[in-house]
Amino acid sequence: MIRANDPHLHSWIQISPNSDFPIQNLPFGIFSTPTRDPRVGVAIGDYILDLYAVCQEGLFDLLSLEDPSVFHAETLNPFISLGKPMWREVRERVSELLRNNNAEIRDNHEVMKACLVKCQEATMHLPVKIGNYTDFYSSLEHATNVGLMFRNPESPLLPNWKHLPVGYHGRASSIVASGHPVFRPQGQTKAADTELPIFGPTRELDFELEVAFITGRATDLGSYVMTDEAEDYIFGLVLFNDWSARDIQRWEYVPLGPFLGKSFVSTISPWVVTLDALEPFRVPGPTQEPPVLPYLEYEGYKHLDINLKVYLQPDGEDPALISQSNTRHLYWNMNQQLAHQTSNGCNLEVGDLYASGTISGSEPGSYGSMLELTWQGSKPLTLPNGATRTFLEDGDTVIFKGYAERNGIRVGFGEVRNKILPTL
Amino acid sequence: MIRANDPHLHSWIQISPNSDFPIQNLPFGIFSTPTRDPRVGVAIGDYILDLYAVCQEGLFDLLSLEDPSVFHAETLNPFISLGKPMWREVRERVSELLRNNNAEIRDNHEVMKACLVKCQEATMHLPVKIGNYTDFYSSLEHATNVGLMFRNPESPLLPNWKHLPVGYHGRASSIVASGHPVFRPQGQTKAADTELPIFGPTRELDFELEVAFITGRATDLGSYVMTDEAEDYIFGLVLFNDWSARDIQRWEYVPLGPFLGKSFVSTISPWVVTLDALEPFRVPGPTQEPPVLPYLEYEGYKHLDINLKVYLQPDGEDPALISQSNTRHLYWNMNQQLAHQTSNGCNLEVGDLYASGTISGSEPGSYGSMLELTWQGSKPLTLPNGATRTFLEDGDTVIFKGYAERNGIRVGFGEVRNKILPTL
Numbered sequence: 078m079i080r081a082n083d084p085h086l087h088s089w090i091q092i093s094p095n096s097d098f099p100i101q102n103l104p105f106g107i108f109s110t111p112t113r114d115p116r117v118g119v120a121i122g123d124y125i126l127d128l129y130a131v132c133q134e135g136l137f138d139l140l141s142l143e144d145p146s147v148f149h150a151e152t153l154n155p156f157i158s159l160g161k162p163m164w165r166e167v168r169e170r171v172s173e174l175l176r177n178n179n180a181e182i183r184d185n186h187e188v189m190k191a192c193l194v195k196c197q198e199a200t201m202h203l204p205v206k207i208g209n210y211t212d213f214y215s216s217l218e219h220a221t222n223v224g225l226m227f228r229n230p231e232s233p234l235l236p237n238w239k240h241l242p243v244g245y246h247g248r249a250s251s252i253v254a255s256g257h258p259v260f261r262p263q264g265q266t267k268a269a270d271t272e273l274p275i276f277g278p279t280r281e282l283d284f285e286l287e288v289a290f291i292t293g294r295a296t297d298l299g300s301y302v303m304t305d306e307a308e309d310y311i312f313g314l315v316l317f318n319d320w321s322a323r324d325i326q327r328w329e330y331v332p333l334g335p336f337l338g339k340s341f342v343s344t345i346s347p348w349v350v351t352l353d354a355l356e357p358f359r360v361p362g363p364t365q366e367p368p369v370l371p372y373l374e375y376e377g378y379k380h381l382d383i384n385l386k387v388y389l390q391p392d393g394e395d396p397a398l399i400s401q402s403n404t405r406h407l408y409w410n411m412n413q414q415l416a417h418q419t420s421n422g423c424n425l426e427v428g429d430l431y432a433s434g435t436i437s438g439s440e441p442g443s444y445g446s447m448l449e450l451t452w453q454g455s456k457p458l459t460l461p462n463g464a465t466r467t468f469l470e471d472g473d474t475v476i477f478k479g480y481a482e483r484n485g486i487r488v489g490f491g492e493v494r495n496k497i498l499p500t501l
Numbered sequence: 502m503i504r505a506n507d508p509h510l511h512s513w514i515q516i517s518p519n520s521d522f523p524i525q526n527l528p529f530g531i532f533s534t535p536t537r538d539p540r541v542g543v544a545i546g547d548y549i550l551d552l553y554a555v556c557q558e559g560l561f562d563l564l565s566l567e568d569p570s571v572f573h574a575e576t577l578n579p580f581i582s583l584g585k586p587m588w589r590e591v592r593e594r595v596s597e598l599l600r601n602n603n604a605e606i607r608d609n610h611e612v613m614k615a616c617l618v619k620c621q622e623a624t625m626h627l628p629v630k631i632g633n634y635t636d637f638y639s640s641l642e643h644a645t646n647v648g649l650m651f652r653n654p655e656s657p658l659l660p661n662w663k664h665l666p667v668g669y670h671g672r673a674s675s676i677v678a679s680g681h682p683v684f685r686p687q688g689q690t691k692a693a694d695t696e697l698p699i700f701g702p703t704r705e706l707d708f709e710l711e712v713a714f715i716t717g718r719a720t721d722l723g724s725y726v727m728t729d730e731a732e733d734y735i736f737g738l739v740l741f742n743d744w745s746a747r748d749i750q751r752w753e754y755v756p757l758g759p760f761l762g763k764s765f766v767s768t769i770s771p772w773v774v775t776l777d778a779l780e781p782f783r784v785p786g787p788t789q790e791p792p793v794l795p796y797l798e799y800e801g802y803k804h805l806d807i808n809l810k811v812y813l814q815p816d817g818e819d820p821a822l823i824s825q826s827n828t829r830h831l832y833w834n835m836n837q838q839l840a841h842q843t844s845n846g847c848n849l850e851v852g853d854l855y856a857s858g859t860i861s862g863s864e865p866g867s868y869g870s871m872l873e874l875t876w877q878g879s880k881p882l883t884l885p886n887g888a889t890r891t892f893l894e895d896g897d898t899v900i901f902k903g904y905a906e907r908n909g910i911r912v913g914f915g916e917v918r919n920k921i922l923p924t925l
Contacts, residue, residue, distance in 0.1 A: 245757035246670040260723045262845035333669035334758020341845040421686040421765040
């Protein structure tokens with residue numbers, strides 16, 4: 078048991094029971110304020126602990142950390158490249174400093190002022206410089222839904238799907254943080270009943286509800302990560318919106334896969350929840366039948382029980398809950414994904430992002446995209462204000478929230494929230 | 502006309518007429534020697550001009566360069582991020598220093614010793630930290646050959662092919678320099694006559710003959726690069742071997758495209774030949790019919806006449822020429838590729854790499870992969886020693902060479918050369 082996960086811990090900072098950021102979470106992110114340039118922080122309730130300030134106050138002096146400048150950086154990469162023992166050491170020390178029986182910050186007003194920032198006064202940034210981005214396709218229900226709509230309803234899954242975690246390389250440069258506007262992309266589309274394609278704004282803008290993990294350890298080209306080693310490479314997880322333009326994707330994607338239908342933007346939540354903080358929320362995965370090849374076998378509980386919610390907020394209205402899903406629905410787990418990714422010797426870099434693919438449950442209310450929720454536009458969603466949606470409209474804001482909960486402890490991700498603006 | 506391209510220029514360094522690196526070329530790369538840590542160099546005949554040393558000797562003092570440390574770097578990224586006017590200014594000044602009428606280095610033995618390194622004493626490195634990598638599919642003949650083999654021989658091209666430069670995101674981390682060993686990758690494959698896949702070393706290891714361009718200027722998310730602006734973003738070109746495991750690719754690639762069948766390694770030539778140096782070798786492209794959409798229209802000569810050669814060298818034997826192709830065979834040009842890549846607002850980064858896709862001509866001797874040269878293994882190649890090949894074997898070395906030639910001036914790329922070693 079990791080000490081910082083103890084459900085009996087309490088902080089001297091007052092934290093609402095609904096907060097995503099109790100003392101058992103302690104996610105890492107990059108923030109700035111008008112007086113603090115970008116740096117590493119840890120979320121605690123409605124506050125951010127400024128780790129660079131904590132260093133400067135000498136409160137990390139007993140750690141084995143050699144270079145405190147890793148916390149004075151525009152990305153988490155320098156910190157996470159120090160490796161898992163250091164991620165743990167820092168998280169345990171932060172937990173200690175924030176515990177209600179620890180006076181080091183609590184009873185020193187000057188130190189507290191230096192180290193604590195109100196969330197509402199901070200701007201959150203993209204937490205990681207992303208080297209490589211893979212998008213998997215690991216939800217059986219999502220792959221089945223897509224197959225039912227676009228391929229053979231008799232056998233919606235392609236023959237390879239249950240043998241390997243299907244995935245593809247995505248565009249890293251266009252991954253941005255929550256809050257960034259999403260401009261409606263233009264592209265080539267071709268209607269089924271026309272001979273020639275046209276160029277213009279997509280008419281089928283969609284979200285995809287995903288989570289993604291970030292690697293904190295590199296490998297050499299030609300080496301492999303086994304399923305039972307994967308946890309040493311995974312720093313933490315974020316919510317991920319894999320924005321998609323369905324009409325662009327449909328026309329372009331044969332034979333080499335999604336390209337401009339995805340690469341206009343992807344958005345992530347700014348707080349990286351460590352794999353350590355999610356340990357108490359492990360659950361068994363689904364039975365994998367037919368059995369997987371030996372390099373994809375795994376032992377223990379490698380799936381996670383994270384509740385996911387999607388809200389759609391039309392311009393000037395309240396957000397409406399339109400989907401509820403859960404990462405436990407995933408067929409393939411992160412350990413299998415990483416073992417597969419490296420099974421050909423492909424090297425990992427610090428800051429790589431590996432996304433799950435759209436996470437859909439078995440019920441229509443748990444589908445992770447408008448494509449599925451409206452069954453390709455054939456069953457429009459009706460919103461509380463009476464408006465309907467097949468795909469997304471300009472002015473809509475899409476909000477993902479996610480949290481794990483057990484024994485009264487809620488470890489959450491905050492949100493990824495982006496508003497759609499007209500084509501530039 | 503760019504002065505450094507003048508065919509009448511001669512250097513005080515003696516250069517063989519067969520050299521890829523006359524004074525009209527001046528490609529940039531990253532090299533090191535036992536006494537020089539990695540830094541920027543320019544190839545000239547059998548020598549490398551050490552640009553960091555040139556700076557230290559004061560020979561760049563009159564340039565508008567503010568920070569000479571861009572030449573004391575492990576990648577070209579800091580230099581190329583200075584933008585095209587600076588690429589030109591440096592290339593023009595290097596040309597001046599190397600001209601036979603310029604005494605600044607020529608007549609100063611100490612300066613010459615500081616600035617010139619013999620190629621054979623240097624180790625070449627990956628020239629660029631590659632942010633994002635796209636692989637296009639822009640050769641009509643290659644796409645047609647693949648369609649004939651794997652899809653419908655009646656209509657081998659998919660409907661989108663002549664309307665847009667089809668491409669996909671590739672893996673950036675596994676792109677390495679010429680000389681790096683290529684370990685035979687393992688992966689899942691499934692024979693047509695078996696029910697279940699197996700895991701093991703690929704039996705269909707192949708090369709793909711490509712060139713790639715490197716961007717030297719970033720864009721913001723949501724902005725576009727028009728076909729007539731593309732040259733301001735392209736720093737230069739390299740030879741590119743998009744190593745492929747055909748059996749892995751065939752089983753995994755539906756529906757999301759190539760993944761582990763490609764990501765085990767890609768290799769590039771170490772010298773980046775600037776777009777400026779290739780100006781004299783522009784040629785008209787093929788007629789594009791049906792006409793392209795307006796955002797893909799272009800004016801002027803945007804294709805290049807670069808001769809490409811592939812050699813296969815079995816272990817302990819001499820290299821055998823097995824294919825001769827040319828970049829003029831490409832249907833889509835770089836300007837169209839970059840306009841398409843950004844047409845949805847996708848942002849560019851400094852150091853992105855955009856590969857052409859396999860470049861095949863119309864004759865069997867000009868095909869750019871073993872897949873095509875042996876027509877899926879049905880027509881094995883016979884090598885000079887009597888051995889035959891369908892796909893590549895352990896111990897084989899694959900060598901690509903490339904050069905443009907006109908008016909007695911040869912502007913070459915050197916080579917990308919990699920040996921295949923057994924699975925690790």
